[in-house]
Amino acid sequence: MFVLSAASPPALRIAATRLADWLDGPGGQVPLRDVAHTLALRRSPAGERLGVVASSRASS
Known part of the structure; x- marks a missing residue:
C-alpha cells in the first residue's frame, strides 16, 4: 500500500x-516494497490522505 498525505x-x-x-x-x-515502506514511515501527518494498493508497476 502506498500512503500519501497533504x-x-x-x-x-x-x-x-x-x-x-x-x-x-x-x-x-x-x-x-521499498517505496511503500519509505512512504509509510516518512509520511507527514496531514488532513488529506490517500492510500493506493498495487502489486506491480502495471497495476500502479
Whole structure:
C-alpha cells in the first residue's frame, strides 16, 4: 500500500502525480516494497490522505 498525505485535496493530487511521475522515471528501478515502506514511515501527518494498493508497476 502506498500512503500519501497533504494539507489539501489539490496538494494531495500534486503529491500523487509527482509520485507517479517519479515511479515512471527515475524511480523506475526502485522496488515497490521499498517505496511503500519509505512512504509509510516518512509520511507527514496531514488532513488529506490517500492510500493506493498495487502489486506491480502495471497495476500502479
